Amino acid sequence: MGKKAATSEVIDGLINGLRDTDAGVRRYACEALEKMGEKAATNEVINGLVNALRNTDAGVRRCACEALCIIGEKAATNEVINGLVNALRDVDDGVRWRACQALGKMGEKAATNEVINELVNAFLDDDAGVRLRACEALGKMGGKAATSEVINELVYALWDVDAGVRRCACQALGKMGEKAATNEVINGLVNALRNTDAGVRRCACEALCIISEKAATNEVMDGLVNALRDVDAGVRRRTCKALGKMGEKAATNEVINGLVNSLLDVSADVQGCAFQVLEVFS
Structure with missing residues (x-):
């Protein structure tokens, strides 16, 4: 149903679902909030998704990144950005590349020194998908990310083993x-x-x-x-x-x-x- 189901009552229920004891329910709650997009971009939802970035289940953490990516600039608070920076160091590569993607979607609003430095560090990731999304994210930040260090790392990335x-x-x-x-x-x-x-x-x-x-x-x-x-x-x-x-x-x-x-x-x-x-x- 997506955006059509984005009533305050439904959103409140999904926020509670983010804290369910069952990991599958928590994942589905993230996915449902993602499909509602900006209509679900309340402070309570965003805070719930930030908490979900620290969930013990990798699938929940992935889904939380995806939901924050869809919400985009509306979710570009300091707390969210800090949560995504931490997610760049997640043990799960699927979480790491989704965190890059979410930061890229937030564009210039997320282009802090800390974010840029962590995205540069992501160029050293073993997973090609993470390196690729880090490049994409820095590109979406445009001129704000055009430091000499970033430019030098992108030049090195022109020789990456992955096309x-x-x-x-x-x-x-x-x-x-x-x-x-x-x-x-x-x-x-x-x-x-x-x-x-x-x-x-x-x-x-x-x-x-x-x-x-x-x-x-x-x-x-x-x-x-x-x-x-x-x-x-x-x-x-x-x-x-x-x-x-x-x-x-x-x-x-x-x-x-x-x-x-x-x-x-x-x-x-x-x-x-x-x-x-x-x-x-x-």
């Missing part, structure tokens, strides 16, 4: 925009253009597109020209867009020749993007 983490690191750097446009970041993204995973290469193109003006170096443009010949059409299309975003700085003979060749691409989308960029250059 999903590498993709999220590219995306997070892109979301931080010009604040993340350091030489180390740009070099890392150029290297990512040659990654074995097409998704990583796509995300690297997107990040370079966002920081385009500061990224318009010879090395970057050489990397993008090579990417115009990538086996993946999504990479080729994003490469055209990145070159277009760099404007006249990218209008070298080599780039223009590469874009002219792209007019013959097997993908109509790539052809269209190349044509648009050449129009801008002209």
Whole structure:
């Protein structure tokens, strides 16, 4: 029933359910509150979910994180944030990555020094899902999380053994925009253009597109020209867009020749993007 059942009487009953002696009932109470979303975002509910983060049952702790994630910014109190920071050190990896996810959903409101430091520590987690969600969370915090330490750790994450983490690191750097446009970041993204995973290469193109003006170096443009010949059409299309975003700085003979060749691409989308960029250059 979800939001339609979110009466004060039902919510009070679910809060009591969070303290039930049976772990299954406690989990279902968390799940029901999660489905009610912001309609269930009362102080009593939020306090109950914070207490549930310390429950002896890992399933209850996971469900509490998920409920707080759905409630999002409305739950971004100091008590909740502290509870989620503690959950980042939980013995259960499912709790840890859900805690990252919940902090990310709270965005800039959760971007305290303590939270940022703990998310950076999560890059060392054994579980790839935790590392991935830590990257995502820092990306959602945007410029507020763009400290030199965070940026350096995201550059290291571009070399993570897990392709999903590498993709999220590219995306997070892109979301931080010009604040993340350091030489180390740009070099890392150029290297990512040659990654074995097409998704990583796509995300690297997107990040370079966002920081385009500061990224318009010879090395970057050489990397993008090579990417115009990538086996993946999504990479080729994003490469055209990145070159277009760099404007006249990218209008070298080599780039223009590469874009002219792209007019013959097997993908109509790539052809269209190349044509648009050449129009801008002209």
